[in-house]
Amino acid sequence: MSEIVVSKFGGSSLADSNQFKKVKDIVFSNKKRKFIVPSAPGKRYKDDEKITDLLFQCYNSIENKEKFIETFKIIEDRYIQICNELELDLDILSYCEEIKNTVYQNKSLDYIVSRGEYLNAIVLAAYLGFKFVDAAEVIVFLEDGKLNFDETQSRLYKMSLEYDYAVIPGFYGATDKGIVKVFSRGGSDFSGSLVANGVNASLYENWTDVSGFLKADPRIVDHPRHIEKITYKELRELSYMGASVLHEDAVFPVKKSKIPIQIRNTNSPMDEGTLILSDFESPKYPKTITGIAGKKDFTVIAIEKMLMNEEKGFLRKLLSIIEDNDISVEHIPSGIDSVSLIISDEELRNKLDKVIEEIRTKLNPDSVEVYPNMALMAVVGKGMIRTRGISARLFTALKEQQINVRMISQGSSEINIIIGIENEDFESAVNAVYYAFEQANI
The missing domain is CATH 3.30.2130.10 (VC0802-like)
Known part of the structure; x- marks a missing residue:
């Protein structure tokens, strides 16, 4: 297994230019972080809207061109603001225009709602100086919408041989005919896991706005302890019983290859987070109840x-x-x-x-x-x-x-x-x- 770290950053980690700067500092602090998987921008404040939610609104207003343009303008302005504040020499409007033109010809829901990750990856790649690799080229779906796992892993491995550093958008892929397909909401976690497995990573990092998992729901228990280590089996049990942890499918590809997952906090990058392992490496693990x-x-x-x-x-x-x-x-x-x-x-x-x-x-x-x-x-x-x-x-x-x-x-x-x-x-x-x-x- 190579010394490669795949880092997936969630929507809250890339909500605005300040968050992009934090992500850049994190990525550049470890040269092993070679393949980055971003989500679409999330909420910047409580009453803000996620880019993916705005894209759903665009899809629902396709027949009302005026409403569609109005909503899409909000999305454009968000990306323009990020690019301007990061002082990027990137014509993000041309990418937005291309999307609008495609939408009028192709009313696919999957295509529209995946454009948040697509645009965010383009911006992040430009900001980091990494290669942008469209997920449609490396995440392969069958015509019935199911993932072609073997072909996906093959293409990701070839990508890792061709590029030392790359940004691959999460949440979507495409069929061999180029038809865009998406995973379920939260599917960027799965995308990151697929990339980690495909490039033979030594670690899959999932960066979000919390410093790992807690032993109980903080809405029920005051200040519950942080979980330092957890096995895949324990994670599955807690997730099934309602704990808000990872997208359920995200564990599968890395579990198969025994690649550990680390949940980290973009806003507190020095926190160790929670490490998810196939089994505990140390017999000194102190707690009976995880x-x-x-x-x-x-x-x-x-x-x-x-x-x-x-x-x-x-x-x-x-x-x-x-x-x-x-x-x-x-x-x-x-x-x-x-x-x-x-x-x-x-x-x-x-x-x-x-x-x-x-x-x-x-x-x-x-x-x-x-x-x-x-x-x-x-x-x-x-x-x-x-x-x-x-x-x-x-x-x-x-x-x-x-x-x-x-x-x-x-x-x-x-x-x-x-x-x-x-x-x-x-x-x-x-x-x-x-x-x-x-x-x-x-």
């Missing part, structure tokens, strides 16, 4: 039937009902004569009555009960498997706050424990568990 996350608004469908365990195909029939109604299940706790489905309220919207009726008709259970208003809390930590008394400390903390536990689930890997509680107890439960482990320093 983080706590969770979500509210789940419903439990509890089904009981005598001798359920002897009825072949019962669970298959039950899950077929769920699948036929296009519903995803979070957890399936079960006993000898009972099984429960824990499903998010969003998944059950306008479907609950139909599902219950089908269960009664097709499975003939002794009883079907519905229990709404449940929250799920995940306590995640790779160190739990080697530490005794974790469950005892966890449930003691909940008991002391008089919080009733409605469900418990722990996977065989023992990397997490899922607790079901009442919606109204969620915040109290997160605080209780967080402080129980922090005060014990385990």
Whole structure:
């Protein structure tokens, strides 16, 4: 693996010329930072608009030429201001005119909303003195909109041999026919991960406006501790349970090649951030609990039937009902004569009555009960498997706050424990568990 660092900068990191200057200082402070992946400019202040949001407005007003031009002018002015304040000799207006002309001929949503990254990469490349490489040339999509991973990696590797330093816009790529395709919102994280894997990077940096991840949601816990290191598995568990971390797909390409990810803060570049690893390099990692996350608004469908365990195909029939109604299940706790489905309220919207009726008709259970208003809390930590008394400390903390536990689930890997509680107890439960482990320093 080469000594190459790929650095992705988010929208807040490139919102205006002052942020561009910070990015330049960061990039030039380490010669290993050779390939840079920018997002479109984000908000400069609370009531500001992101460039990508303005581009969506442009798409929605294509049929109203006057409105389109008015909105696009705001975008042009933003880039002109950045270029002027950075004293760049760059005719950014010519690129904007080219985009406008293309839009009138091609009304593709993906093309329009990806132009924020495209323009920002052109500006950043000019400012850094790096080569601009259009993502449409190296991020390859199939005609059905799926990523052509192998071809993408091949082109990125060839790019790394051709250029020592380059800026590649995030969020989009193109088919072999040149049709622009985008990833989902937040997809610049994925772009950065693809570039890191393709150029055989030794590190993928994700620069944003926070100094890494926190052990709990700061809206629930006052001043939660910062997470120094986390594994890909722990990250996945926390992300799935609602923690605001990385774009979910961003981990895949670098995880495959065991490339570490470091989350850094553009506004506090001296902060170490959070390092995401395939496994901890040091056995001295101090904490048992890495983080706590969770979500509210789940419903439990509890089904009981005598001798359920002897009825072949019962669970298959039950899950077929769920699948036929296009519903995803979070957890399936079960006993000898009972099984429960824990499903998010969003998944059950306008479907609950139909599902219950089908269960009664097709499975003939002794009883079907519905229990709404449940929250799920995940306590995640790779160190739990080697530490005794974790469950005892966890449930003691909940008991002391008089919080009733409605469900418990722990996977065989023992990397997490899922607790079901009442919606109204969620915040109290997160605080209780967080402080129980922090005060014990385990």
